[in-house]
Amino acid sequence: MTPRLLETACEWTADDVADPATWTEQLSAPEIAELEAAMAVARARSDDFLEIGKADFPLPTLGARLKAIESDLMDGRGFVLIRGLPRDRWTNDDMCLAYWGIGAHLGRPWPQNAKGHLLGDVTDHGKALDDPTARGNELGQIGLDYHCDGSDLVGLLCLRTGASGGLSTVCNSVSLHNRLVRERPDLAAELYRPQPFDYRGEQAPGRAGWYLMPVFTEHGGRLFVRLIAPYILASQRHDDAPTLTDKAREALDWMKAEADSGRHAVIMDFRPGDMQFINNHHVLHGRTPYVDDRAAGKIRHLKRLWLETEVLAERPEMFTNRMGSHWAQKRVISRLDAVS
Known part of the structure; x- marks a missing residue:
């Protein structure tokens, strides 16, 4: 295929988003009161x-906002x-219920792992970092490279927050894609081909430990x-996994170098009570290393939602919410308290 520029x-x-005011939505006192009223309605419905x-x-x-x-x-x-x-x-x-309710206004929950966590x-x-079943949300202290999740x-x-560090980083993958198309269309074309991904031990019983999926997909002009x-x-x-081509490795190196350059990225510092929402198809995210102080109760702990938006009338099959998969056989709300 010949890759083309998409969604310019x-x-x-980085200069476009340098002012935090352009991407920060501060909740007002009346909106907090509205959330508390909604939480009361929800609790009357079910716990x-x-x-x-x-x-x-x-x-x-x-809701309109x-x-x-x-x-x-x-x-x-x-x-x-x-x-x-x-x-x-x-x-x-309280925090998790408000977050769940706000998430419900943005999309339908999606299972995040084989435990069925919604x-x-x-x-x-x-x-440990060398644990072949470890996933990024389970690894503490270290930084995470730019990536996107499965929703x-x-x-x-x-x-x-932890004792120090743990800044959130986001990077515009649309800009990276289009720049790669302009400068190295051969590498862009390689990332449109299916690449093997490790299942991290969470594949269905009897299935291979890897699956195939392109890094880039065009569908309906998106x-x-x-x-x-x-x-x-x-x-x-x-x-039994397909061998990565030299060109695929070069393309992955290009994506990492360009994302890490900071030219299309912004860094933000989470405060307790902050909620960040990201379009996985357009934005990569990562984090800087951090330090916890368990004795002082300063343990970095975020709650995560994967959501299926109603905005997309259709999407590629590989990007659908597979509620019939083995990941969705159990539907679980994790109530982990990292301080306990």
């Missing part, structure tokens, strides 16, 4: 988050920081991206 209106540079949907979490005013944010996520900048949940007076359960955790799970949108809610370079490289531990 969604390209941005099980899995039974709480958009209709059970009414946001007559904030979230709709505008959703539009910007899918057809604009591709990321947002929503600030202002009162972490100082809300419990973990609300998951990004914190130090005590797994339309990914949301992160900050419950606690760009869809699935880039997790460590998983692509880790696929080579399986004897």
Whole structure:
């Protein structure tokens, strides 16, 4: 195939997003009150988050603002920081319920792992970097390279920060794609071909430990991206996985170098109560290394949502929410408390 430029209106540079005011949405006191009223409605409906949907979490005013944010996520900048949940007076359960309800206004939950987590955790799970089953959300202290998750949108809610570090980084993958098409169309074409990804031990019973998926896909004039370079490289531990071509390795190196250059990236510092939402197809995310102080209770802990947006009328089959997969056989709300 001959790759072409896609969604140029969604390209941005670091200079375009240098002012945090352009991507920070501060919740007002009336909106917090509206959230608390919605939480009361939801709790009257059920104490099980899995039974709480958009209709059970009414946001007559904030809902319209979230709709505008959703539009910007899918057809604009591709990321947002929503600030202002009162972490100082809300419990973990309060925080998670408000986050779940806001997420319900942005999309349908998507299972994140073989445990069936619809609300998951990004914190130090005590797994080692060389553990072939470890996934990024389970690895503590280290930084994470730019990547995207397996859904339309990914949301992160900050419950606690660590002692230091752990800055969130986002990078515009539309800009990276289009720059690669302009400068190295041969490498772009290689990333449109299916690449092997490591399942990290979470494949269905009896299935291979890897799967095939392109990094770039064009569908309906839109760009869809699935880039997790460590998983692509880790696929080579399986004897039956296709061998990565030299050109694929060169293309992955190009993507990493360009993302790490900072020319299309922004760094933000999470505060407890912050919510970040990202369009996985247009924006990569990562983090800087961090330090926890367990004795002082300063343990970095984020809650995660993967969401299927209603904005996309259709998407490639490989980007669908597979609620019939083995990952969805159990539907679980994780209530991990990293401090316990």
